[in-house]
Amino acid sequence: MKALILVGGFGTRLRPLTLSRPKPLVEFCNKAVLLHQLEALRQAGVTHVVLAVSYMSEALGAAMREQEQRLGIRISLSHEKEPLGTAGPLALARDLLAEGGEPFFVLNSDVICEFPFAVLAQFHRHHSGEGSLVVTRVEEPAKYGVVVSEPDTGRICRFVEKPRVFVSNKINAGLYIFSPGILQRIQLRPTSIEKEIFPAMAQEGQLYAMELQGFWMDIGQPKDFLTGMCMYLQALRAQHPEKLHSGPGVVGNVLVDPSAKIGANCVIGPNVTIGAGVVVEDGVRIKRCTVLEGARIRSHSWLESCIIGWSCSVGQWVRMENVTVLGEDVIVNDELYLNGANVLPHKSISESVPEPRIIM
C-alpha cells in the first residue's frame, strides 16, 4: 500500500525549533515526528510513502534516505513549487498514488495519535464509499473541521469547517484513506480538501467516518506539542511501561534517552522527555518539558512547560515556565527568570523575561 504525508512548508508555528530543522525531523518524545508516522504506516503494510513538501531541505532528504534503508520502505518526494493546499498535492503525486490501483492513506504531518492504519484500511474495505476519514472527539471543536455522520454506518452527512455554532464535537483528525477514484476530483491547483472536496463527497454519500480510539493531538505549535507529549507518555505508560524511566526523584511519566545523564537530588516529572546526550545537573526540577538532544540544564534550575532546543545551555538557578521555547544553541545565563519567552537560535540571554515575548 501507499501513503501520502502532507508535510507542507516552513512550519512557522513551531518556530524557533523549525528554524533549525524541518518540522518532520523535530523529535517528539525522542523520535522524529516523521518517524512515528513512517513506523506506524510500515506496520500497517505500507511499502511506499510519498512526502508532499513545498519546502525541501538537505536535512529532510538525508533523513529520508536513512529511513528508507532502516525501515525497508520506498520514500518518494513530491515537491510543490507553489503551495497546493491540502488537496492539490494529491494531484501532483497522482501518478505515484494511482499506480497499482489500491486505496492509499493520506495524513497531515502534524498529527500524533495511536495510528489506526490497519483498522482504517479494513473499515474502508467494508463500505462502498470513495473515502474514509478518521474522526476524534474534542472539547473545543470550533477550531477544526467538524463532522456529522450516521451513527451506525459512519456515512458522513455533513462536513463543516470551523463552525461558529456547535454542530458536533467530532472533528477531522487529519488521517484518511482514499480509493484512487478520488484523484478525478482534484486538479493541480491550490485546493483545500476540507472545504472543496469533502463537502461534495459527503453530499454524494461517498465519505465515511471512523472514530479514533485513544489520544490525538495536532502538535504544530509549542503548547500543543507539550500537551501531545503528555498524552503520548500516558499511552506509553499503558502499553509499554518498561520504556519509561523510573528511580529516585522520578515522578509520573518520564522518558529518558539512555545516553542522557541526570544528577543528584533532581526531581524529574511528571511528563518529561529528555533527549540523547542531555546533561541535567544536581538539584534540578523539571515538569512537563521536552529537552532536546545535547542540551545542558545546570544545577538548581526549575523548568515547567518548556521546550529546550538542541545543544542549549541553561544556567544555574534559572526558572523557566509558561511554554518558554528555546531554539537551537541558546545560552541562558545564571539566575534568570524566563516566562513564556520564545528565543531564536544561537541567542545568549542575559536578562530575565518576566512577561511572554519573542527574543530575536
Added chain:
Amino acid sequence: MPLKAVILIGGPQKGTRFRPLSFEVPKPLFPVAGVPMVQHHIEACAKVPGMKEILLMGFYQPHEALSRFLVSAQQEFKIPIRYLQEYAALGTGGGIYHFRDQILSGGAEAFFVLNADVCSEFPLQEMLAFRQQHGDAHSFVILGTTANRTQALNYGCIVANADTQEVQHYVEKPSTFVSEIINCGIYLFTPAIFQHIGEVFQRNQQELVLSAIYASRLYLNQYSKSHPERLAQNKPGGPVIRGNVYIHPTASIDSTAVLGPNVSIGEGVTVGAGVRVRESIVLHGASLHDHTCVLNTIVGWDSTIGRWARVEGTPSDPNPNDPYAKIDSETLFRDGRLTPSITILGMSHLHPAPHSGASLRLTPHALSAGCSVTIPAEVVILNSIVLPHKELSRSYKNQIIL
C-alpha cells in the same frame, strides 16, 4: 573639646515609605548589614575623641526594644546614650531647640546632628577639622554630597563659595535647578545655633537612602575596610561567598549554598542545599529550603521559603553610570506597576533578648499569634510585598498581598 551627638530618629508617622517593614519594628532599629540601622551612627559618633554623650531624639513612645537597644549599645560602645522623646513631632529645629539644655549639659562646645535615615561613612572628624580650617568657633558645618541635576531637586540644595566653602544659599527641594550639592542630613553645630533656629531649615522629609538593601551594600562595603572580621570568608566545607556577605554566627548555611554579593544573614537563619542569595537581607529565624533563589529581597523574620521557589525584587540601585546618582524617590507604583524590592514579613512584635556581642537580637514576642510568611515550594514571587502572617499558595507578581 567636649562634644555631643544628636541622632534624629523620627517617629511612627514617619517612615511610611518603609512599610511594611516599619509595621514591625521602628525603622531606626531595622537591621542593615547585620546591625540595627542607627547603630552605625552610634558607632561613628562614639569613635570621635571628646564625644561625651549620644542623644537619640524622636517621638516614638517608650518601647521595650528601643530601651534594650540603648542599654546594650551603651555597654558596647562605652558611652552614655539617652533617648529624648519629643511630645509631638517638633521638626528638626524644634526638637533640638526643645532639648537644648540636655544637649548643652556638661559643657558641650559643639554637637553633631545626624539624621537616622542617612546611610553614610560619617566623616565626623573630618567635619571637625574642616571647621577649624575654614571657619571659626561659631561656624556651623553642613555635610553635602554631589547628586545629579535631576535628583538634586528632591533634596535640600546647597550653594557654597568655591574658595571659602561658605554656604551662600540653601533651598529645600527647589522646583528648578539650584545646585548639585545636596544636604546629607549631617551637621556640626555650636550652641549659637539655638539663636538661629527660627530661620533654619524645616525637617528634611526626604530620605536619602530609601532602600535598606542599598544601605546594607554600602555598610558591608565599609566593613571590608573598617571591620573585615564581620564579613564572611570562603572556607572549606562552608558556603561559597561572593563579595561582601554578613552571616550571623548562629545561622546555619549548607556548604553548597552560594551567597552574595551584598547579603546579610540574620540570627538563627537556615539556608539549605543549593540555595542562591544575592543582594538581599534575610532576617532572623527565616528558613530558605533547598535550591531556592532569593534576589533583591528582604526576607522577614521567621519566614519560610519552600524548595525551588524564586523570590525576586527589582534592584534599587542608582544609575551605575552616573557617579553622583542617588536612590530615586521611592514611588510605590510606576506606570501602574509595583516597583519596590520585595519585602516578605515575619512576626508582628519584637521582644528584645539579652544582649550578646555586637548584634542586637530581635526575637518574636511570646504573644504573637500565628506564624510568619510562608512561601510554598516551586512558586515565583516577583516584585511583591507580602504582609505578615501570610501563607501563600501560588505565584505572585507585582502585587501587594494583604
